Structures are given as structure tokens and as C-alpha cells.
Amino acid sequence: MSSGDLKSFIHLLEQADQLVRISTVVDPHLELACIVDRVSKGAGRGRGLLFETVLGSALPVAVNLFGSLERVGWALGTTDLEGMARQFAADLQATGEGDGERAMRVLSGKNEWQPVVVSNPVCRTVNHSRRGLKVLPPITAWPGDGGPYLTMTQIYSRHPDGGMLNCGMYRIQCHGSHTATIRCRPGSGAASHLAAWHARGMAMPVAVAIGGPPILNWAAAAPLPNDVEETAFCGYLQGRPLAMSNCQTSDLQVPASADIVIEGVIEPGVMRSEGPFGNHTGSYDVEASAPVFQVQSVHARQDAICPWTLVGPPPMENIQLARVTARLFLPLVRMVLPTLRGLHMPGEGIFHRAALVTVDPAEQRPLTEVARLLWDTLLLKGARLLVVGADDHDPHDPSAVFWRVLNRADWQRDLLIENGQMAIDARRLPAGEPVRCDPGMLAKVLARWHEYGLDGSD
Numbered sequence: 477m478s479s480g481d482l483k484s485f486i487h488l489l490e491q492a493d494q495l496v497r498i499s500t501v502v503d504p505h506l507e508l509a510c511i512v513d514r515v516s517k518g519a520g521r522g523r524g525l526l527f528e529t530v531l532g533s534a535l536p537v538a539v540n541l542f543g544s545l546e547r548v549g550w551a552l553g554t555t556d557l558e559g560m561a562r563q564f565a566a567d568l569q570a571t572g573e574g575d576g577e578r579a580m581r582v583l584s585g586k587n588e589w590q591p592v593v594v595s596n597p598v599c600r601t602v603n604h605s606r607r608g609l610k611v612l613p614p615i616t617a618w619p620g621d622g623g624p625y626l627t628m629t630q631i632y633s634r635h636p637d638g639g640m641l642n643c644g645m646y647r648i649q650c651h652g653s654h655t656a657t658i659r660c661r662p663g664s665g666a667a668s669h670l671a672a673w674h675a676r677g678m679a680m681p682v683a684v685a686i687g688g689p690p691i692l693n694w695a696a697a698a699p700l701p702n703d704v705e706e707t708a709f710c711g712y713l714q715g716r717p718l719a720m721s722n723c724q725t726s727d728l729q730v731p732a733s734a735d736i737v738i739e740g741v742i743e744p745g746v747m748r749s750e751g752p753f754g755n756h757t758g759s760y761d762v763e764a765s766a767p768v769f770q771v772q773s774v775h776a777r778q779d780a781i782c783p784w785t786l787v788g789p790p791p792m793e794n795i796q797l798a799r800v801t802a803r804l805f806l807p808l809v810r811m812v813l814p815t816l817r818g819l820h821m822p823g824e825g826i827f828h829r830a831a832l833v834t835v836d837p838a839e840q841r842p843l844t845e846v847a848r849l850l851w852d853t854l855l856l857k858g859a860r861l862l863v864v865g866a867d868d869h870d871p872h873d874p875s876a877v878f879w880r881v882l883n884r885a886d887w888q889r890d891l892l893i894e895n896g897q898m899a900i901d902a903r904r905l906p907a908g909e910p911v912r913c914d915p916g917m918l919a920k921v922l923a924r925w926h927e928y929g930l931d932g933s934d
Contacts, residue, residue, distance in 0.1 A: 480719075481733035482687040482781055486526060486538060488550060495524040495541075503531045504624070509617035512539045512786045516793060526781070533613035535736075535782045542693065542785075543793040548800045551690035553714040557803060560713070565807035576808035577701045577854065584704050589711035597721035597732035599688070604774040608653035611774060612686075612736070617786055618754030622763060624650050625753065628783040630696045631658065632683040632728045633669040636676060641729060642666060643706035645696035647787075648684065648769065649750050657750040657766040658682070658742070665702050670767065674744035681726030682742055682769060687735025687783055689718060697794070698801045699854045725772055735780040740771040756827050758789045795823045802826075805855040813849050815839035820871040829859035832871040835903070843892050847899035862899040877902070 489495040502508050508527060515525060524541040542548050549557045573579040583589075604611040614624035626648040633642050642665035649657045660667040673680035685692075691714055695706040707729075711717040719732040725739045750766035786792055802821045810816050815836040822830060833850065846864055850856045869876050881902045885891065890901035925931070 480689055482538065482690065482735055482783060483779060485541065485551060485690045486524070486781070489524050489541065489547065493523075494544075494547060495526060496520060497526045497528055499528045501529045501531055502527050504533065504537075504613045504615040506616060506619065508537065508539075508615055509786050509788075513788065515540055516543060516786060516791055530613045533611070533782075535611070535613055535776075535780055537613050537615070538781050538783045539785065540793045541690070541783065542797050545796055545799060548694060548796050551694060552800070553691065557800060561804050561806065564713075564804055565810075568807055568811065574811070576811040577704075579811070580701060580704050580709070580808070583712050584709040586712070589708050589717055591707045591711060591718045591720040591729070593722060593729065594719050594732045595721075597719075597734075598777040599685070599721060599730065599732060599734040599737045600724075600775040601778045602776045602780070604776055605772075608771050608774050609650045609656060609738070610653045611776070612650070613782055613784075614650065615784055618760070618788065620752050620760050621754055622649060622749070622751045626650065626656075626684075626686065626784070627787055628686065628693060628785045630685040630688070630692050630731070630734075631660075631666055632685065632730060633666045633680060634728060635669050636673050636678060636680075638727075640703060640705045641707065642669060642702070643692065643696050645693070647753065649753070649766075651748065654740075654771040655748075656769045656771065657748060658769045659750055659753075659766050668702070670742060673742075677744055679741040679743045681723070681728055682740055683723050683726065683728040683730050684738040684740075685730040685734040685736070686738075687781060688731035688733045692718070692731060693783070694797050694800065697797055699805075699857070701854065734777070736774065736776045736782065738771055739773045740769050742767045742769055746770075754788050756787055756790060756792070756794070790823045790826075795826055798826045799823075802831075802855060805853075809850065809853045809855055812853050813839075813846065817867045818871045820874075822874050825861060828861070829856050830861040831856055831859055832863045832865065832874065832877050834865045834867045834869065834871050836867060839903075843890060843899055843901040846901075847892055847894075850899075851897065858897070860897055862897075863902055864899065865902045866905070868905075 522543050525539045527537040530537050554560045567583055568579040571579040571582040616624050629645060629648055630643050631646050644664050644666050646658055646660050670680050691710045695710050700706060707718050720729040721732040722729055723739055730737050746768040747765045748768050749763050751763040752760035755761050785794055806819055817836055818834040820832045847862055850862055863877055869880055881900055883906055884902045884904050885900055892899040
């Protein structure tokens, strides 16, 4: 079950009654996002949306396609995410590497998963270079945003010495027909590439792909090691290599089935104001200086669709993408901490990598050691909050975790704050015997349950 491009993925969702086509004219200035916000929070059964008529643009806009775990699984080519995670764990072990990142490099480095380059790709059927970014729908999400943003992007870059192709998802603010700003996260692959190019006084080539294989939208946002190529790892996950196309102005590559391809450069020292931007924190990122992306060409396929995602207070579809990452990368955490039993990243803190974890009772190492091991993993690096609990509760039940933390933790003993990150140890049982129903009485009550007139209740 693998969707090679956005159009086939949309068709799959429509066949499964997981997509709504909206044919009425919708304004990309605030109206479109307001609709998406309500749907992301449960209206319209949380289905994906295809806005067929967007004011000011000939391109339809697809939103909330990844709004459920099931749909993200379909994007990755599976109806069994748990099975995919188990297979990934087994394949990691089979490499014989004790380190998760090295094991990922071995898996994704196999020849059979390397992307193949095709000629005459559909992504270059129509040349929009004269109009540039004006061909795209100018979507402004929130009243305080600094302008229209592209949010569901795959941004491709490479080190000036060559090497692996990096694919990341970063926001792009459109400032004109051929000018935009790209905000790369500090420590990201694109940020390190940009620093290397500019240290040599050279412009960095950039390619932006919009649409194409849905799996790449997940991979672009996933915390892969810098020396694991997203396109190759996606080939491994879906069991077949991706089809890529050479760029026209650089040695970069983009998905051959992409809906829209934008090529350009970021010149050293050329900056301009970016933002404000309504973020997942519930407030706006303040206006700040960002590198200018100078657009050289824009191409598209004949039937192009522009995917977009709304960023803002949760829940939003990006939480589902992150939850799939948490499930797939759990084996990498277990390679570092084999006593790990469960892990849950609540949606409210998932982009701060906040995690509730449970460990085996045999895990007696102090909180400092356990927390530092977790903070050293790809999944939990930089996590603002870790709660380490015993295996007598379910980490997927935050209410129960909160109850246990308040009753078990001694703040003088069980709290660790380092480098702006916090960990709480909730493993210690409180004094006294646990409060439970008498087993004999519970059995009697269950046997007589129908006599109480409470049938149908739990």
C-alpha cells in the first residue's frame, strides 16, 4: 500500500471516506485556515480536505491529509504501523550494530534502497518561472502572521563538498514573486549546510519540493541522523527506491512526482525580516531576521495540487506525523535503554519532545543517568520534560501519570534540571500498602452486578 505521489494518496483517502472536497470559493487569507483549525480539532470527523477553488490561485490546496495515525501509516505504505515498527526493530538488531544511529546508516545505505534518477519527470511539465511564487496560493493562517507561508515543504540542500542530500521541512514566508525567507532550525542539516556555503562566501543552492511521495513529508520532519539520507531511508521503509529528478540549476535532486518544484539560492549575508508566525506554542514567533531565498525557477506537473499544513495550538495534523515518528523510533531508544517498557509523547508537548516513560522495576540507576541516556537519543534529544515512572502505570494515561508524580516525587530528591531541560523520577512507591478492593468482595459484586440494575455501565 504505497502512494507514489500526492494525487494517488488523495484518491486513496477519498476511497476510504477520509477526504472532503470543498468546491465553494475559499479565501486563503484567514478563511481557509479557520476551516482547517476546526476540522483538526474534530469537526467534519477530522477528515482530509481538498479546497478545489482557492481565491487568487489556480491550484487546489490539500490540508489535514495526515490528520490521523491511520492516514500517516498509509502515507508510509502500511496499514500496520505496529508491524512496521517491529520489523524496523528486527532489522536494526540484524545489522549487528549496538548503536542505533550506526544501524540506521547500515540499513539506509544498502544499494537496493538508493533513489533512482529519472529523466523527463512530471514535476517539470509546466514552467511557471515567470510568475514564480505568485502561482502558489497565498495562505495566511493567523491574524498576526507577517504574510503568507508555505508550510508543507521538502527543502533539499547539500554540503559544498558534496555528500548526502538533506531533506528538511522548514517554513517559507513568501515576500514577492521571486523572494522568500527560509527559517532553518538551528542544528538542522540545512542550517549546517548554509553555514558551510556562506563560510566560503558562496551562495547555497536550494530546491523546494511541494507534494510528491507522501512518505517524504513525514521523513522531512523526522529527526534522522545527519548522515542518513531521507530519500534512502524512505526507500527502505516502503520497500522500493524513490524516483528522483536532477535539478536544472544545481546538483540537487527532487522527487520526480513532486507537484511543484522551486529552485534558487541563498546568498551569503542577504537577510530580511521574517514573521511574526503563529506557532504550536499558542503564541506568535516574533519577527526576526532570516536568510533570503532568491527564486530562479518554478515548475509544476500538469495536475498540480498544493499541500499545506496549519501550525498552531494543538491538536493539528503535524502531531500525528510526530506520533508515528515516536512509535517507529522507539526501538532506537530501547537500544540505549533496554529496560524501557513504554513511552508516550502527549500532543501538548510533542514538539518539545516531552515524554512520559516507564521502565522495568529492575532499572535502579539514578535519575541523572537514566535521563541523560534518554536525552542522548534522536527521539528525545532536547526534550524539555521527561517523566520516568515505574511499570505499574500506563504512560498513555497522562492523568494517572500526573497523580503518581504528585504522590511519589520528592522534589529535593527526584527532580533534575539541566541545560533548560527537566526530568522527574516517579518510580518510587509511596509508603504503605496500595488501596484496592477486597478480591473476594469484588468477585461477589461482579457476580451480582445484574441485580443492581447497572447493566450496560462499566
